[in-house]
Amino acid sequence: MLMGLAANRLHHQSEDAALFAFLRACEAGIRELRLGLHAVGRTHDAIAAAGMLRGYAPLVRYPYGREGGLMKLVAEVVGMPEPGRTLDGAIYLIDPVDPSSIFPEALALKRQCVIHGKPFLSTVASARDWVEMERIHSGLPPDRHADRFHDYEAQTLALIAHDAMKGAMLDFAARNFDLLSRFGCRVGTGTTGQRLNEMAWSRGWPAGEPWVQRFNSGPLGGDAQIADLVLERRCRRAIFFEDPHVARQHEADIQLLERAVTTATHDAVCTTSPVVAQRWCDAARLRGSRAGR
Template identity: 50%
Template sequence: MNKALTTPTQRRLRIGLIANRAHQDAHDSALVQLFQRATKSIQALNIEWIVVGRTLDAIHTHGVADLCQPHVRFPYGRDGGLMKLVAHVVNSDPQNSVDAVIYLIDPVDHSSIFPEALALKRQCVIHRKPFLSTLAAACEWLELEALAQGSVTHFSAQLGINLGQESIALIAHDALKQNMLQIAEQHFSLLDQFAHRYATGTTGSLLNQLAQKIKGEQAGRNWVQPFLSGPMGGDAQIAELVLEKKIRRIVFLEDPHVARQHEADIQLLERAARTVTDFALVLSDGAGSERWLRLLGERLRHSPN
């Protein structure tokens, strides 16, 4: 372990952890793969895990409990464990809050659409805390956060860093389109390295206007491939590319304060990412997305490629 990262005065990173049943039971389940793939990142970070009932049972069963120390056990979901986790997302007391949530969601598990599960994601977005619902998202976030803490010896070969062979989707609700433009302008050189960029509706048009301003009218004209607007089916178009593993990363700036008639379309896109949990990841708030892009750029500078 990197001793420089575990000084007595450093506050522990507190991570809420839960996995649906299908991601717990098998010896190669997403939960087990999380600890196997992210071993070096976890060891480089000073983590206190907040684990919901049955997920902790599975961790012990699969013999990876040494990587989940120290931890706090929450009740089983049926006894309110997930509800308690929501309360700790919104708690402002550093000793009783969580900094991020890893919720490995099986897209066909009906418990993932229980009110407490939906509230957990929404409150993470409101309080600007990472909500990591796929294996790929959790592994990449842990690796980048370890880098942010100063470790450069934990890198995993499984973190995709060849952006020239990858695609990214950029989506923003109306109130957050300017936020998306600010993020895109700030990290334009990084986003420009992706092989393809996709967006829905107006967001795509605005991003192409930004690209024309930066790269020139002709070079920036088709910087982003725009799809239909979200309510008209753009989310579904992007979801198909995610399922085909043609889009790995999705920056989706959600406005949690507005009623959305096309909520089902939004959930469809998230469901697509969770269907290919070891491949795709979704980032849902501006601050988290900006930090992720910044750290990804730093990670690329450390790449031997």
């Protein structure tokens, strides 16, 4: 597999920065997977200066962001005709108060990942969880250091979908009902939450007992309410099916939730594509069977 890699300045300017936390936790897995990484210039230079991924040939340096490095990653997510220039997704560790995180190329990188059903990993927790997921799909044994991401009974899961994606969310939740029911709590916004509850009742969930705790609809502040749970580390995983083709009247609220996720970078896992979400569910089942759960 081949992934783009970038990190805002905050995430590589000190020894305990997010980029290095991710690599310390996942360098062995990256090497096991022979994961190719197209790293934007400053991110690549920080990795080299820290002595990480030393001698790892699949780590390739791309231009600085100001020289078009991130733009090139966007084109490679879409897919270029040259061999080795189609990315399977992107790891972009975002500092939510860095102005470059809302540059056109940064927004386009996420949008094209969502459109093409590829992972867009904007937090340390998301990147760590994804590496473990791919390890499991590759037949490797569970990494015990990743166990905390799979303690579902102690976690709250957010299930959110834009209008055009509500059908996809219902299909996803019905297909993976048993796994999602293992979470200690599920939360959702307005209409999505109600439709998920109706689906759960039709599948034998106790009548009248909410399967999903409903917050306000998105336009009335539901995204902000869930963002507060994320910031308090009370919601560790969000599955947020976004429609990248429609302008949203409550765009600021959506961005608020996304900023909360990146603020809780070590704790919050966010998935924005039905394809990636299903791949995670499949890996979670495989991991559980290998761990004897």
